[in-house]
Amino acid sequence: MVSRTLFRAGLTGLASLLLVLFMPLPVQAADDEALRAALTQLREADFSEKAALVETLVGMDHPRVATILNALAESRLFYVTETSRIVIGLGDDVEIAIEDAITGEALGQAVKRDLDRIRVNNRLRSLIENQLASLGLASADPQQRKAAVEAFLRSPKPEGAARLKARLDVESDQKIQELLTAALALVDLTGTDAAARAQAAKALGGWTQPEIRGPLLRAAAEDSDAAVRQAAQTALAKTEFRLQMLGWAETLFFGLSLGSVLILAAIGLAVTFGVMGVINMAHGELMMLGAYTTWLTQQWLPVNWSLPVAVPLAFLVAALVGIAIERGVIRFLYGRPLETLLATFGISLILQQAVRSIFSPLNRSVATPDWMSGTILLGPLEVTLNRLVIIGFCIAVFTLLWLALQRTRLGLEVRAVAQNRAMARAMGVRSARVDALTFGLGSGIAGVAGVALSQLTNVGPNLGQNYIVDSFMVVVFGGVGNLWGAMVAGLSLGVANKLLEPWSGAVLAKILVLVFLILFIQKRPRGLFPQRGRAAEV
Amino acid sequence: MSELVSELDAAGLHTPIEPVDATHGILLYLEEVTVSFDGFKAIDNLSLYIGDGELRCIIGPNGAGKTTMMDIITGKTKPDTGRVFFGQTIDLLKLDEPSIARIGIGRKFQRPTVIEPLTVLENLELAMSGAQRLDRLITARLTGEERDQIHAVLDQIGLTEHGGRLAGILAHGQKQWLEIGMLLMQKPRLLLVDEPVAGMTPAEMERTAELLRSLAGSHSVVVVEHDMGFVRSIADQVTVLHQGRVLAEGRLEDLQVDPMVIEVYLGAGDAYH
Amino acid sequence: MLLPHWLFSDRAGLVLLAVLAVLGVGVPILNLWVPPDHPLYLSAYTVTVLGKYLCYALLAVSIDLVWGYMGILTLGHAAFFALGGYCLGMYLMRQIGARGVYGDPVLPDFMVFLNWSELPWYWHGFDHFGFAMLMVLVIPGLLAFVFGWFAFRSRVSGVYLSIITQALTYALMLAFFRNEMGFGGNNGLTDFKDLLGFSLQADGTRVVLFILSALALAGGYLLCRWLVSTRMGRVLVAIRDSEDRARFLGYRVERVKALVFTLSAMLAGVAGALYVPQVGIINPGEFAPLNSIEAVIWVAVGGRGTLVGAVIGAVLVNYAKTWLTGALPEVWLFALGGLFVTVTVLLPYGLIGLLQRREKAA
């Protein structure tokens, strides 16, 4: 299945391309009036009539057609309620800029409620997409040629076959060649010639796209000719095997990505909890702050740029809050580690309510940048980009933190204090400062994790609570105060969870993982990688 | 169900406590004991014998394995190899800390660990042998002779007039004595005493020395100590541990002129007089 | 008046018992025999709210026993509270009988609705009050014993213990959320009609339940107070302050722990069982880890290791909640959070500690 968002991105490009295509043609440029007439009919038409009108529009070789159809598909085509002028709206705010649909001249701002949107439904939308896409078969951009063939796959009509054949002869891109052959085979599969059908069925084995697998399934079941059914079944077996393999790979990937999320949520805790022995119940709320920071940056930065900016910002915000917490509350509680739990719990309540009062209890919508949306192919496996990015991000954060602790002066001091506070003091380490900075570091990482979470889940006052328990599990499982422990623990819990899910269901999987954790701690009372030093005495 | 009952019994009535048999005059046997923590050999093929009623001092630089040895005897650490016997018959490696404590091995920690929120008397009562049975935990009524035992020990450690005070507000030295007193309440055959005089005034040291000397004979006493002066004042026999092995054994005078021993201590960089 | 020494010496405890006695007598009078328009009249609302406080107080006492005296910070005690509640809830469900929405004589509504053909085995017997009551003690006790037995024997301690207790209650919460479990899923057990034939809507029943809660709290308090006054109590302190010392004195620490943990869980179970008929619903939310943490905080606020402190803390915090959620619904969390922070930072020994300091000053 093709990534929609990439495809949409393609369309807009296609529009401009069509302009180029049509410009040179000296043919009588279909006069604006015909176009306006067609468009005017759109207003009153019901969905089936609209479908017909779209066909006619595609037929017209008017330079604006592509742009208009595009706007229609994205429901950005309006009537100004009183002047009944047809306009294209830009943007999704309450107030939007509009331009004349036919001439394309800008008409300034308009309030959306004063405009009448021309309604489309899914059927219409896919029709338009296919129509536009099929035009892209000759495009220079392989991305769009691919889209065109895939559009054809969704509604394979014999009459289109000729164009595909023509294309196949000149097609250079190998991937697209294969796709074209498949598309042609798909046409044959519905043809009259049994031999050709069997041939086609055989050729279609191993294609996992539903557009191909579907017809194959039907052929295997319903085809009049036994040989064809036979061929289809063998072909299907091939497909199914492929799907199975992919399924396993996918599960593993899911596990890894869930694990990476757990790690991100936990390593900040591994620092504050592990190294300092502070049970920071407000950790989740620090992640929440990170997520809200992301939202804020998106308010004044284009989505695509927001994240790179949000990461350091979130770190800063969370770290500052963290230091404030440490200086204001926690430093009075050293030597009473369990009390830190109670105090920080109070803090978490305060932070939550603060966010509710400032940003309202409603969730905030954090957009996913284009470079993080959609899917990409890892070899044969199609994986979601944002998960991939987050896995990478997790690794990056982890390495940085590790380097910070191993290679920097601060890291050295942190470890010294963790090992033996008194001794470190004697060696001239200003433990108060170190504590503050360590806590700041841990909190900052929580903030960074928040940025990642903002791409996966709700950005709201409850964000923290949903992760706090899990992150404690990870830290304890890995062994308090041990980064690698947190890493291994997060991954294994994530993968275990995902391996169980298919046969036990989401809830039971989670319960089983928890039970396993409880039993595991019986065997290793200090987690995977026990550590000595102050934290171990908590 | 009976299993459950026995588990419920805080004292484990079902773990028989056999009398220690020291007929050969040896109370504690450590033979070819080796224990290593992730690669590092804390105790390396150590063999050590403590006579019945003997007062033995064990000295050695930091990391010589003194405390680890005590952990092994008291069951806190299980050695990788070797044999540890209490008398002829009792294999200590088969027992856990509470049982070892109950068959008559008392241990005093490096840091004085008394139960600070409780009074001196309560501390002693807590340590009293036989007090650990579940029924005795609930119906805590002291019998006449138990009371006498407590007061006897109280005199012995010289805290008679402090009986009612909270252990937490005792002076450092007094805490050390109280802890020794708690060991005595266990009616032990063997006392393991870890750095009893650390941070004591000379006067307190003197009294501690007396106390330990008075214990020898009726009990075997093993004292781990750095302070050579103190060692000289109590010990007839001294063992030098180094890198988990017995380096030398004998009277302190002889050892102090032993070049190997000197080398170790100077090598260890500590200035001992 | 003849009092055992351990009670006689405990003046705060005596005051508490006196207050409970006053409540136990006063509340019924003010509710039943004072005319509603009289300023001193206590509405059923007040009675149930006070009853709820008492149940929470009992839960707090049970936590204080293991945390304050034995040094085990349990973050899963709400689990035992909820289990006790479910046990009684199941009895109450069975009492509804054919008066349910679907009028099935045996199956509770939610089972009819999920087309269960017959009662799952673990629901049998809960139509007998005695059995249900027994389970209120046995189920939490058993869970606590098994859990504690293994955890303590493998010497799980400190945060590790705290976190796995949390894991325990979390797992239970998820499990009870599942409708397949047969405990009513998210909606839990509700729409109770009567207890031993007495309508739960009747003021009389409410008052009786309130008195029972008062008695249970008094009983629970006396039990714990007595326990900590025995040598057992001193052993607990020894275990809290120096587990190794206790062990080298010959105490089977893990057994003592398991024993007391179980006892405490049973108390929590009783609290839960009294709680359910008064609030009229039990659902998986009661297992939420946050509830357990909050309960621990009540103890901290009152002052751990004093038992009385636990009671004061529980009542005070919950009274504050009741009052704040009504008085300043928008911002009450600020107040509550602030309270927790200040108490833990400024009053390490809780309110009791504050009072004692006053005493010393005076």
Add this chain to the structure above:
Amino acid sequence: MTKTMPKIISCLLAGALMLGATLAHAADTIKVGVLHSLSGTMAISETTLKDTVLMLIDAQNKKGGLLGKKLEAVVVDPASNWPLFAEKARELLQKDKVAVVFGCWTSVSRKSVLPVFEELNGILFYPVQYEGEESSKNVFYTGAAPNQQAIPAVDYLMNDLGVERWVLAGTDYVYPRTTNKILEAYLKAKGVKDDDIMINYTPFGHSDWQSIVSDIKKFGSAGKKTAVVSTINGDANVPFYKELGNQGLSATDIPVVAFSVGEEELSGIDTKPLVGHLAAWNYFMSIKDKANDAFIKQWHTFIKDKKRVTNDPMEAHYIGFNMWIKAVEKAKSTDPDKVIDAMVGIEYPNLTGGVAKMLPNHHLTKPVLIGEIQADGQFDVVWKTKDLVPGDAWSDYLPGSKDITADWADPKIKCGNYNTVTKQCSGQNYE
């Protein structure tokens, strides 16, 4: 232990007693209770409803109040804690003596307060679409019953989009389970085969949808047009839709029709990848109607934020509130019994055209609208029932409740759970 202890504890006691002793002050106002969570997990959805009620009261007072008295809102926070809901309900009715309560969102909170309202004979307006199977003397259900949301939506998918294969995905609690049971029965009645139906339940706040979405993807790749009917609740929706978008499941491949996703939920999601997915409601903000425009303007001025959206439960409160006003005026009193009797038959215009009518079973007649998500987080109506659908308390598609009806008007029945076969009235908590 201490001497001051007695003082302290007796103070506590006194304080506790004060709780009840405080009498509702002179009744020169009519008190309206607002029982919506302002903190905890449900605050996200319920806070808006609290504001809505405050707005309506405000407006009513500007119009001169009711029966010559001003309305006074009593707001409490049950903090998304179900037992607390019951306690707060009791507080409102018994301590504050409110004339009516607008509140609750989740089924469990309603179940928790139900006995209280029946015992103290209060009035509750419940504004959220729910699972039905209930009709209480003291509750008016202004949200949709399953037959006013689920069934029409499925019909649309079947007839207009030619869907043959169905995924019923929901959060594991009573509303989705009921709805899915009804739909399953309905689909089977329409000849859908078992293996063309996939049912999946997830816990509250489920956040990792990778596996499930990819299962849906696989299920949908069998060559038959597939649709997802989602009864996924609140918080879990955002990660679900995000995952849909990321795995490239667009509405043109596998449309998702949701019953608990409205404008407010969408305002928390980046909707661009979701264009074309559907929702079935009885109200959409996007609908052009004088009343609706006015309502939206009123909301924006009240909340002082032009970006805030309106949604279906808000309309439900709007209708419920105004019906209550009419009923009180009709009964010339706020006495519960009089008002409850007056309520049945009251009519009030919807914000989207047509007139809502309070039926004898305490449910409303509603139009059913199906909307497609737009890039701006609004819905475009693509289908709408010809006329209003009467709310059905007891579903005809559930074996248990086929022959049960509710009728509070007919003096011979006067029951919310009346079995037309056995002529029995069961499961009532009042005399």
